[in-house]
Amino acid sequence: PVAGATISGFDENVAAQALAPMAARTVVPAPVFRVQGTGSFTLDKSTAVDARDEAAPVGEYLVNLLRPATGLPLPMSGVGDIELVVEPGHPPGGYDLRVSPSGIWIAADDAAGLFLGVQTLRQLLPPASTGTTRFGVASTTISDQPRFSYRGAMLDVARHFFPVSVVKRYIDDIALLKLNVLHLHLADDQGWRIAIDGWPRLTSIGGSSEVGGGTGGFYTQAQYRDIVAYAASRYITIVPEIDMPGHTNAALASYPALNCSGVAPPLYHGTSVGFSSLCVDKSITWTFLTDVLTQLAALTPGPWLHVGGDESAATPLNDYYRFVARVGTIVAGTGKTMIGWHDIGRSLSLPKGTIGEYWDFTTPRPGSGALSRSLVKRGGKLIMAPANVAYLDQKYALGENIGTQWAQAPLTIQESYGWDPATVVSGVGEEQILGVEAPLWSETFSTLSQLEYLAFPRIVAIAEVGWTPQKDRHFKDFASRLASFANYLQALGINYKRTPGVPWH
Numbered sequence: 001p002v003a004g005a006t007i008s009g010f011d012e013n014v015a016a017q018a019l020a021p022m023a024a025r026t027v028v029p030a031p032v033f034r035v036q037g038t039g040s041f042t043l044d045k046s047t048a049v050d051a052r053d054e055a056a057p058v059g060e061y062l063v064n065l066l067r068p069a070t071g072l073p074l075p076m077s078g079v080g081d082i083e084l085v086v087e088p089g090h091p092p093g094g095y096d097l098r099v100s101p102s103g104i105w106i107a108a109d110d111a112a113g114l115f116l117g118v119q120t121l122r123q124l125l126p127p128a129s130t131g132t133t134r135f136g137v138a139s140t141t142i143s144d145q146p147r148f149s150y151r152g153a154m155l156d157v158a159r160h161f162f163p164v165s166v167v168k169r170y171i172d173d174i175a176l177l178k179l180n181v182l183h184l185h186l187a188d189d190q191g192w193r194i195a196i197d198g199w200p201r202l203t204s205i206g207g208s209s210e211v212g213g214g215t216g217g218f219y220t221q222a223q224y225r226d227i228v229a230y231a232a233s234r235y236i237t238i239v240p241e242i243d244m245p246g247h248t249n250a251a252l253a254s255y256p257a258l259n260c261s262g263v264a265p266p267l268y269h270g271t272s273v274g275f276s277s278l279c280v281d282k283s284i285t286w287t288f289l290t291d292v293l294t295q296l297a298a299l300t301p302g303p304w305l306h307v308g309g310d311e312s313a314a315t316p317l318n319d320y321y322r323f324v325a326r327v328g329t330i331v332a333g334t335g336k337t338m339i340g341w342h343d344i345g346r347s348l349s350l351p352k353g354t355i356g357e358y359w360d361f362t363t364p365r366p367g368s369g370a371l372s373r374s375l376v377k378r379g380g381k382l383i384m385a386p387a388n389v390a391y392l393d394q395k396y397a398l399g400e401n402i403g404t405q406w407a408q409a410p411l412t413i414q415e416s417y418g419w420d421p422a423t424v425v426s427g428v429g430e431e432q433i434l435g436v437e438a439p440l441w442s443e444t445f446s447t448l449s450q451l452e453y454l455a456f457p458r459i460v461a462i463a464e465v466g467w468t469p470q471k472d473r474h475f476k477d478f479a480s481r482l483a484s485f486a487n488y489l490q491a492l493g494i495n496y497k498r499t500p501g502v503p504w505h
């Protein structure tokens with residue numbers, strides 16, 4: 001029998017029964033180091049949380065999650081059986097966690113690391129209240145740190161608009177997986193989603209459309225700041241993207257003067273790409289982009305601005321070179337580091353350290369490897385988001401009614417899991433990779449439930465690709481942990497696809 005904690009008034013026999021079926025819970029992404037101990041700690045109505053100074057916000061976050069889930073009071077006090085500590089000496093970017101019969105201790109170098117440890121603790125606890133007032137956590141020692149520092153999700157709020165509440169919900173969803181970046185695709189042909197002072201038609205006109213002809217929407221600057229602050233409370237950095245010079249029909253429809261012809265095109269509700277371009281040699285283009293990028297930089301505390309740069313088939317190549325170079329100068333002037341899709345490797349001049357986001361397949365097609373290496377040669381790193389494994393909009397099966405299929409769909413959970421970011425582009429290894437990202441393009445869906453269905457469980461696979469050392473990753477082991485993790489998805493009401501090949505309970 002499993003030994004219970006020795007808390008006064010605690011009935012060892014009842015505890016043993018309550019805890020006996022509760023084997024050590026599994027965790028996704030898999031921790032780097034974990035050993036099982038003996039016995040377990042039980043949370044009950046006497047359990048308190050000790051999280052002071054820098055650890056206090058993470059403690060608040062934890063009790064705010066656990067109080068409603070368990071019905072326990074979990075007071076925050078100077079002493080407690082659950083201790084959260086910020087102090088030097090723990091795994092870089094990670095945390096240490098120990099559960100013993102006498103308590104739970106999580107420690108990290110900073111609050112962000114502690115937050116990651118709390119995500120692990122959430123998965124060591126039962127998924128939800130089952131009418132009990134005692135929650136057992138099996139004794140264990142975990143020492144954990146990420147493979148990559150950038151672990152992202154991307155949400156396309158341009159093809160379909162998603163309100164602030166949905167974005168916050170997705171932030172909570174990805175926090176559970178230890179992702180630390182949310183890239184927001186804020187403008188595309190079908191919609192412009194962020195208010196820019198001095199350019200009201202961007203939102204009144206450009207924000208009023210979406211794929212399929214819906215009414216779209218946009219974020220005021222106050223709403224965007226609210227998203228940024230909410231993300232920061234989950235130690236997640238927002239990366240805003242304004243895609244350019246292509247993917248700009250919504251802006252072009254808003255201001256005739258931005259067009260080379262001087263005539264605004266109609267709003268666009270379809271799903272084609274590669275037909276729009278900003279007018280590279282007009283001075284208003286540069287007034288416009290300076291305002292947009294400067295304001296976005298001021299609204300965004302994170303170090304990155306994403307300028308897209310993909311699929312600009314409507315921009316003559318010579319113009320594209322000059323365009324990206326000049327955008328680079330503006331971004332550098334804001335103090336941010338520029339990110340672009342790997343296509344910007346084409347540009348002859350880029351700020352040093354410009355980051356490329358690789359979106360071609362895991363077997364690069366002609367050109368994409370060279371473009372990616374060109375960025376790395378200029379001191380940049382890559383974010384790996386290969387479309388055939390990391391694009392969450394790819395259909396699970398060809399018969400599904402949401403999703404696209406251009407990137408070698410169907411995209412199975414085995415494929416999303418079974419790749420190594422360091423062996424995709426030759427010449428771009430572990431040291432040249434900033435991290436991974438799972439983009440979710442929204443041409444084919446508009447609801448939260450569809451969004452989560454496409455994301456889960458494949459985003460769990462991408463999170464583990466970004467976190468767990470390559471040598472420790474095995475699909476069968478992942479699949480069994482994923483099946484357990486689904487209990488948490490269910491408890492949180494997160495929709496997911498019961499993909500074949502996983503032993504779902």
Ligand code: TNX
Pocket residue numbers: 273310311341359387391393404441442443
């Ligand atoms: C390609 S890959 C795009 C997006 C589409 C997506 C649909 C890349 C950088 N751009 O414009 O939404 O495919 O899967």
